[in-house]
Amino acid sequence: MAGSVPAIQVDNLTVSYGPVPALLDISLSIPAGQLVGVIGPNGSGKSTLIKAILGFVKPDVGTVQLFGEDVSRAKGRVAYVPQRGSVDWDFPVTVREVALMGRYGNKRWWQDMSRNDYALADRALEQVRMSEFSKRQIGQLSGGQQQRVFMARALAQDADILLLDEPFAGVDAATERSILDVLTRARQSGKTMVVVHHDLETAAEYFDALILLKQRLYAYGTPEQVLNAELLSEVYEGKLRVFAALAGEPIDQVLEDARSSVLSKNKNGDVS
Amino acid sequence: MMEWLTEIHQGQGHLIKPLIVGTLVSLVCSIVGCFIILRRLSFLSDAIAHAMLAGVVGGYLLMKLAFGVEAHVGAMLLGALLAGVITVALVSFVTGASRIKQDTAIGIMYTGIFAIGAFAISMKALGKHIHIDIYHFIVGSVITVGNPELWIAGIVAAIVIPLVIMFYRELQLTSFDPVMAASIGMPVLAVDYMLTGMTSLVVVSGVRIAGVILVVALIITPAASAYLLFDKLSRMIVASAAIGVGCFWGGFWLARVAGASPGPAIVITGTGFFMLTLVFAPHYGLLADWRRRLHAVPQEIKEDVLGSVLRSDEEWVPLTQVMRNVSSPRPLVRSAIGSLIRQDLLDQENGKVKLTMQGRREARRLLRAHRIWETYLDHMGTPARELHGQAHKLEHLNDERTIDYLDDKLGHPLTDPHGSEIPEDFVDFEELEEVRASLLRKGNRAEVIRIEEAARGSGLHAGMTVSTEPRSSDGQTWTLVTDDGRQVQLAHHQADAVFVKLIQVDQKP
Numbered sequence: 001m002a003g004s005v006p007a008i009q010v011d012n013l014t015v016s017y018g019p020v021p022a023l024l025d026i027s028l029s030i031p032a033g034q035l036v037g038v039i040g041p042n043g044s045g046k047s048t049l050i051k052a053i054l055g056f057v058k059p060d061v062g063t064v065q066l067f068g069e070d071v072s073r074a075k076g077r078v079a080y081v082p083q084r085g086s087v088d089w090d091f092p093v094t095v096r097e098v099a100l101m102g103r104y105g106n107k108r109w110w111q112d113m114s115r116n117d118y119a120l121a122d123r124a125l126e127q128v129r130m131s132e133f134s135k136r137q138i139g140q141l142s143g144g145q146q147q148r149v150f151m152a153r154a155l156a157q158d159a160d161i162l163l164l165d166e167p168f169a170g171v172d173a174a175t176e177r178s179i180l181d182v183l184t185r186a187r188q189s190g191k192t193m194v195v196v197h198h199d200l201e202t203a204a205e206y207f208d209a210l211i212l213l214k215q216r217l218y219a220y221g222t223p224e225q226v227l228n229a230e231l232l233s234e235v236y237e238g239k240l241r242v243f244a245a246l247a248g249e250p251i252d253q254v255l256e257d258a259r260s261s262v263l264s265k266n267k268n269g270d271v272s
Numbered sequence: 273m274m275e276w277l278t279e280i281h282q283g284q285g286h287l288i289k290p291l292i293v294g295t296l297v298s299l300v301c302s303i304v305g306c307f308i309i310l311r312r313l314s315f316l317s318d319a320i321a322h323a324m325l326a327g328v329v330g331g332y333l334l335m336k337l338a339f340g341v342e343a344h345v346g347a348m349l350l351g352a353l354l355a356g357v358i359t360v361a362l363v364s365f366v367t368g369a370s371r372i373k374q375d376t377a378i379g380i381m382y383t384g385i386f387a388i389g390a391f392a393i394s395m396k397a398l399g400k401h402i403h404i405d406i407y408h409f410i411v412g413s414v415i416t417v418g419n420p421e422l423w424i425a426g427i428v429a430a431i432v433i434p435l436v437i438m439f440y441r442e443l444q445l446t447s448f449d450p451v452m453a454a455s456i457g458m459p460v461l462a463v464d465y466m467l468t469g470m471t472s473l474v475v476v477s478g479v480r481i482a483g484v485i486l487v488v489a490l491i492i493t494p495a496a497s498a499y500l501l502f503d504k505l506s507r508m509i510v511a512s513a514a515i516g517v518g519c520f521w522g523g524f525w526l527a528r529v530a531g532a533s534p535g536p537a538i539v540i541t542g543t544g545f546f547m548l549t550l551v552f553a554p555h556y557g558l559l560a561d562w563r564r565r566l567h568a569v570p571q572e573i574k575e576d577v578l579g580s581v582l583r584s585d586e587e588w589v590p591l592t593q594v595m596r597n598v599s600s601p602r603p604l605v606r607s608a609i610g611s612l613i614r615q616d617l618l619d620q621e622n623g624k625v626k627l628t629m630q631g632r633r634e635a636r637r638l639l640r641a642h643r644i645w646e647t648y649l650d651h652m653g654t655p656a657r658e659l660h661g662q663a664h665k666l667e668h669l670n671d672e673r674t675i676d677y678l679d680d681k682l683g684h685p686l687t688d689p690h691g692s693e694i695p696e697d698f699v700d701f702e703e704l705e706e707v708r709a710s711l712l713r714k715g716n717r718a719e720v721i722r723i724e725e726a727a728r729g730s731g732l733h734a735g736m737t738v739s740t741e742p743r744s745s746d747g748q749t750w751t752l753v754t755d756d757g758r759q760v761q762l763a764h765h766q767a768d769a770v771f772v773k774l775i776q777v778d779q780k781p
Contacts, residue, residue, distance in 0.1 A: 018371065051451060054451060054454065054455040055454060055455060056450075056451045056454045056455060075455070075456060075457030076455075076456045076457055078455050079455075080451060080452050080455055082449060082451060082452070086451075087449070088310075088448065091310060091447075091448050091505075092310075092499065092502055092503050092504055092505045092507075092508045093444075093448060093503075093504070093505060094503060094504055097504065097505075101445055101448075101449070101452065104441055104445060104456060104458075105456030105457065107441070109438065109439060109441070109442060110438070137503035153452075157456075172671075172672075
């Protein structure tokens, strides 16, 4: 164990594609072994944060450190489950081959995949109950099964940090359970996980801590701290109904609260 | 065809070089083509090919004006390579530095560079120095290849094939998921450069076969055919190489027979093969698609067939009996049975069918849906004689969430209104699964994992093993027996608050 060194340390991170910043001055520190959810409206930079932690996008300003090491030198410590929409499902690749990709990071380019690598890939498929589909092309699976294949790839990678981009979007109940199950087991074995999540209703139930994002970091803390009406109304604006249902309050009351909170908000409203 | 091969063998030695060059070139083109179509770079490879005209003219003029050498093939091909690389560099510069998208950037840059070549040829001051047949480069001419082309084809093959084999994983993963590739430290950008470098190389070697306009067909058409045929990249590459070489030989022969130019003939063969694949490919072809649609059977009929086999008293059920019990048109029932056999849910022998293990599970899952719907309808006050018919329609709404919800609302009934047993939950209810104690039935053994508020003080605690007694007071009270013999009684809401791991589940056969 790395002791007090945080698993993920982000300092003053700013990332932009073109003139508008996708992320602005984000600083946060995630201790090892936590299961952290990232919430925020569409286009709020959630996926960009994941890609920055992966080292895939270069920050304009700021640094990302994994276990005290700059992300560019910490390759292979992070496994990643992509958003379903970003995968080419027609790519000629089978379920087993995708799981095996999890082992690529442990090999130099001249080394062949060993029997052990295949065994680890197969075991990962077993853990997500996809063994019987290992010869299928990935496009010939249901949405939930596709999600589980990429979970298996991340497991085969055996990284210390797992990043998941909307794993629960559009999956069936069985897959949701099996993903949660895998996440819980991964946390028990000391892994740190950051999960982009869209469903505010389940956010409190699933995660140890939440990051509320909309370009800037609006809040980072326990679900109770983050899921408060004032903050959410500020970030989600048009989506008040969602948390009205969440808070179990009548929508009129929530709208009223939100209006007064927006009017009285001080510009420097960072909460953490 | 045979005579023609003997003809080459005896005395037609001038065909040996074109055939070797053509074979090597179509091999490398179709191998690299696999990555090009998967990365959607077809247009870029076309652009590289066109831009090469400027490089050819440049190389020609340089050797002619500086050294007085006429039509130096090496310089022209090197010029072509350079022009290709410059095109790619300019395209990535424009897309990176501005909001212009890649297809537009490609369109601008390759026409611009092609035009430089065309401009130079048409200039009086330069044009008078140009005596080579630029036509060879525009439509290609494999017949006239000589030693330089042979060398180039050999060198390109010696570079490209080992690179693809050595860096197969890198090429595969950066094409499939560049984000992951970067996260495990693969040099994504370097692999991109390697691929565009290889593309320029194969285009240069292919230009002499098919010309700048048609060379892209040597690259992408065999790969596209292979893509429709195979589900694994490694197989697709081997197939693409075989198709590419096959189409070269076929086209070459076609050109000889028809007395035509080989370049277009090779491309026609490739396109023809692609059209055949498009129609006849076993999985992704139009015919397969059409057949699948033809054989598509409504899910409802399949479920009815499973139900009728399960309800029968015999293990092997005669087909005639199934036909009688399922009230749908016979041909549809017959294709439903065929489809269930293919899905491995039914076995068939001598005109009789039997449920497989998986089929039995599926059928019991449907039976559970049916009986829970009946119980629910009964609960809602539906008249008894309408129960079965209504439930029969509703049982096709059998997704886990709906059924589990109804099951919970009804207090996990054990029997339906007719007194038949309702099969238990099939998704969670397996050994080592964690479920709420309310799902437990007589005889099940389980270990208590955790207890929520509602069941605190019931005498259960985490870690103890319990077995289940029959439910009492009209199915409203759950009775668990702990390992030290104590009986614990729980109401529905309390049983819901106890989470257990199943140790022993006697699933009925």
